[in-house]
Amino acid sequence: MNRPQGAYEAPVAERALDATLAVPGSKSLTNRELVLAAIADGPSTLHRPLHSDDSRRMIEALTQLGVGIEEVEGDSPFGPDLHVTPAAPLRGGGTVDSGQAGTVMRFVAPLAGLADGDVLVTAHESALHRPMGEMIKALRDLGVDIDDEGRWSLPFRVHGHGHLRGGEIDIDASASSQFVSGLLLAAPRFDVGLRLRHVGARLPSVPHIDMTIESLARRGVLVERSGHGEWIVPAGPVRAKDIAIEPDLSNAAPFLAAAMIAGGHVTVTGWPVHSTQPGAHLTEILAHMGARVTRRSGALTVSAGKGLHGVDLDLSAVSELTPTLVGLAAYADGPSTFRGIAHIRGHETDRLAALAQNLRAVGGEAEELPDGIRVFPRPLRAGTWRAFHDHRIATTGALIGLRTPGVVVDDIGTTAKTLPEFAQLWEGLVGTRSRSTSA
Numbered sequence: 001m002n003r004p005q006g007a008y009e010a011p012v013a014e015r016a017l018d019a020t021l022a023v024p025g026s027k028s029l030t031n032r033e034l035v036l037a038a039i040a041d042g043p044s045t046l047h048r049p050l051h052s053d054d055s056r057r058m059i060e061a062l063t064q065l066g067v068g069i070e071e072v073e074g075d076s077p078f079g080p081d082l083h084v085t086p087a088a089p090l091r092g093g094g095t096v097d098s099g100q101a102g103t104v105m106r107f108v109a110p111l112a113g114l115a116d117g118d119v120l121v122t123a124h125e126s127a128l129h130r131p132m133g134e135m136i137k138a139l140r141d142l143g144v145d146i147d148d149e150g151r152w153s154l155p156f157r158v159h160g161h162g163h164l165r166g167g168e169i170d171i172d173a174s175a176s177s178q179f180v181s182g183l184l185l186a187a188p189r190f191d192v193g194l195r196l197r198h199v200g201a202r203l204p205s206v207p208h209i210d211m212t213i214e215s216l217a218r219r220g221v222l223v224e225r226s227g228h229g230e231w232i233v234p235a236g237p238v239r240a241k242d243i244a245i246e247p248d249l250s251n252a253a254p255f256l257a258a259a260m261i262a263g264g265h266v267t268v269t270g271w272p273v274h275s276t277q278p279g280a281h282l283t284e285i286l287a288h289m290g291a292r293v294t295r296r297s298g299a300l301t302v303s304a305g306k307g308l309h310g311v312d313l314d315l316s317a318v319s320e321l322t323p324t325l326v327g328l329a330a331y332a333d334g335p336s337t338f339r340g341i342a343h344i345r346g347h348e349t350d351r352l353a354a355l356a357q358n359l360r361a362v363g364g365e366a367e368e369l370p371d372g373i374r375v376f377p378r379p380l381r382a383g384t385w386r387a388f389h390d391h392r393i394a395t396t397g398a399l400i401g402l403r404t405p406g407v408v409v410d411d412i413g414t415t416a417k418t419l420p421e422f423a424q425l426w427e428g429l430v431g432t433r434s435r436s437t438s439a
Contacts (some may be wrong), residue, residue: 002244008423010401011430018266019429020299023252023268024078025050025245026277028208031058031103032215033243035111035185037084038067040219042240044084045072047359049245051079053417054101061098061108065115066091071108086240089162092117098154100348100389100417105154106178109135110186113144115160116249120154126389131175131346135406138183141169155203166235175343176199177201180231181212187233188221198229204343211276241358246272246276251419253324253394254283255429256302260291261331261402265303266429268430271295278318285313285321289328305425308332310377315375316340322373323392326355327399330364331376339372348357348417349388357386358393361405380405391417 032052037044049055059069067089074081092115096104105123109132112119123130133152138148148156166187173179180198187194203209207270213223213231220239224232252268259266272280283300287293291306310332315322317367319341325399329336344351352373356366362383365376385397385407394414401407415422 006411006413008406008409010398011328012405013262013402013430017259017262018264020267023247025183026248027054029245034058037240038062039189040240041085041237044080044240045242047244048076049082057101057104057289062095064094075204093121094161095120098123100124106182110182111131113164117160119158135179139170154344161183164190166192166194168195168200170197171356172200173198173200177205177208180209184212188238193235194233196231204316207278249277250320252397255325257328259302263304267299267301269299271300281318310334310336312337314340319344323396332377335376337374342371347368354388354393380404385409386412387411391415
């Protein structure tokens with residue numbers, strides 16, 4: 001059988017799982033803290049950050065803007081700490097290549113408006129479709145000079161003048177909460193701060209906005225919420241601060257879900273007591289689907305329960321968990337419906353279409369809905385699971401393959417976007433009995 005380069009035959013769990021593992025730092029927190037450190041009033045150090053394609057793109061982008069970022073020794077098994085020296089003013093004259101990272105294109109675009117000179121913002125060809133029109137409109141409303149040649153999308157050139165007045169603007173963030181987060185992160189550096197109103201019918205991934213607000217608060221910037229979908233950020237300094245990055249709880253999702261498919265139990269260490277990450281909701285979601293979930297001494301353990309149940313869930317606040325939950329639903333005892341996630345059609349790929357297509361390719365059944373997906377459990381068979389340049393679609397293929405022999409993920413390398421160690425951790429998980437795994 002001829003397989004494409006990067007193809008990965010998902011290992012089958014031959015026995016119930018019994019594993020403990022650590023996962024690297026949160027992508028969402030790493031990239032937020034990199035941005036805030038870049039505009040802070042002094043140097044900061046990020047402890048246990050994520051080292052992945054997305055974080056590398058953010059580091060390269062900020063370096064293009066004149067920020068100093070140095071790797072220093074830390075205590076994480078996944079890579080060094082990062083020492084960040086801000087630039088004032090941010091430097092123009094370069095190109096920001098976002099790759100496939102939504103956080104880079106949407107967080108760095110407002111910073112480009114603060115740069116002294118032109119900044120070209122672009123992305124990998126597979127990500128040029130990702131929604132950016134609302135960010136372009138918002139920045140123009142704030143006085144930023146942007147040349148997008150009428151596309152309302154990437155690539156575009158920002159003509160920075162070293163400062164940005166700020167003020168009051170409206171935005172429709174229905175397509176991505178990252179529009180809100182990107183503007184809030186840069187707002188303390190605007191001349192008069194920012195009053196931002198969301199005017200769309202829906203606001204997805206609210207926990208990510210909460211994460212942004214909490215990250216700002218840790219650095220002395222208090223965001224006022226004057227109503228639903230309205231935020232006020234005062235102009236002022238962003239405090240330099242050393243920050244420890246939490247493990248990425250959404251990247252932990254397929255590992256925890258594995259116990260529900262293969263049996264046994266999986267423990268993830270370093271689970272925070274409180275977190276704004278969407279992955280923090282896994283505790284109640286997996287329990288609702290039939291798992292036994294326990295927390296002890298800073299670790300979260302998921303054990304297989306008496307069955308894997310079909311569910312009807314609104315995932316609008318935690319949409320990045322959708323691929324893992326769809327993988328679980330394929331083995332449930334009845335149909336599952338996941339709603340409130342129309343916006344994930346605009347992620348790295350159209351995730352709803354990709355999940356439905358892949359399930360059908362291995363004998364499953366799924367129906368796309370206007371704002372979600374319905375999964376009907378069916379006996380599954382060997383087949384190719386296409387990653388579609390999407391790290392979370394790829395990990396779901398590995399999850400499906402735990403119980404169904406012969407599932408081949410066509411490009412497991414796409415997991416490097418947020419978890420370069422995925423394949424190594426996954427093989428350790430499946431092949432381990434009473435042994436801890438780590439990259």
